[in-house]
Amino acid sequence: MESDVILVIVVATALAFDFTNGFHDTANAVATSISTRALSPRAAVTLAALLNFAGAFISLEVAATVASGIVEANLVSTTIVFAGLVGAIAWNLATWYFGLPSSSSHALIGGVVGAAFAAEGAQAVKGDGLLEKVLIPALIAPVLALVVAAVAIVLAYRIVGRLRPGPVSRGYRLGQIVSASLFSLSHGTNDAQKTMGIIALALVAHGDLSASNPDPPTWVIVSAATAIALGTYVGGWRIIRTMGSRIIKMDPAQGFVAQGAGASVILAASHFGYPLSTTHVAAGGVMGAGAGKRLSAVRWGVAGNIVGAWVLTVPGSASVGALTFGITRVFGTGALGPLIVSISLLALLAAAFGRRISQGRTLTAEA
DSSP, X not given: OHHHHHHHHHHHHHHHHHHHHHHHHHXXXXXXXXXXXXXXXXXHHHHHHHHXXXXXXXXXXXXXXXHHXXXXXXXXXXXXXXXXXXXXXXXXXXXXXXXXXXXXXXHHHHHHHHHHHHHHOGGGBOHHHHIIIIIHHHHHHHHHHHHHHHHHHHHHHHHHTTSOHHHHHHHHHXXXXXXXXXXXXXXXXXXXXXXXXXXXXXXXXXXXXXXXXXXXXXXXXXXXXXXXXHHHHHOOHHXXXXXXXXXXXXXXXHHHHHHHHHHXXXXXXXXXXXXXXXXXXXXXXXXXXXHTTOGGGSOHHHHHXXXXXXXXXXXXXXXXXXXXXXXXXXXXXXXXXXXXXXXXXXXXXXXXXXXXXXXXXXXXXXX
């Protein structure tokens, strides 16, 4: 009975993470389109939400990697999965609060790895899988997006350089609708899969799925797709500002190139089952589109702050995941620990958001 309660908590927490992933990563898909006025904010977010939902059904390769390629499924319990999810959610909310587009994907992986290591030691972590499927792609993907975007913007400017600016800008704005749609679709193929993989991992630990074939059932796919789509629709407006205007001042051609380069890299990674950071790729595409025009166009100080958040993501979320597992074990191996942590986390979130709302009302009244 207690194992069933823990599983319910894990599934609910995983879908909560998926929701935060959606609003945290909305900027990746829509910031450039909003920045260049190719789409209105509400239209861009709605389009991204619908295509995130659709993208979740295209492939299960990333879900398989998360479920069986990073930690030893036979050594992982539902409590470990829960602790890892708390680590990821905590990191997502912290970076969202400060407006930093860090990686939800690496936060999730870091949280689960940290919790598994705290529970079972190094034997629970697949070092080769972590290196080959997560760390190496994390280094290559943003650089690849940067290079592709830089080359593409140079070619784009040469092709349209002698044409009138007005028709060119209108054409690229229309193109941005296509590239933003493709990026949103690619985001669903990669990021929604991670939550599916985590729930599948919990189902393996609960005995509902085989460790050798942890494909998520249909209800997991639908619920994960719905959660990330709802989170996307709510939107992460603080991060949208950073991605859309604080890294570079973007024109429609740059927006089109940045989104197109990012979508290409993410779709390729999804095909091979790499749980990529869409945030890393999106930021790399934006920087490349700016640097291809001129190096001074990129605000490298802001970019440096983002890179700093990237570097801290895995160890930060892993530490919170390990700490959460330790706290749950204080209350035994049953459902009491996850219940207490869940209630405490909800109380902290309510207090934090309540404070922000009251501060906003105060500032409005003073104005």
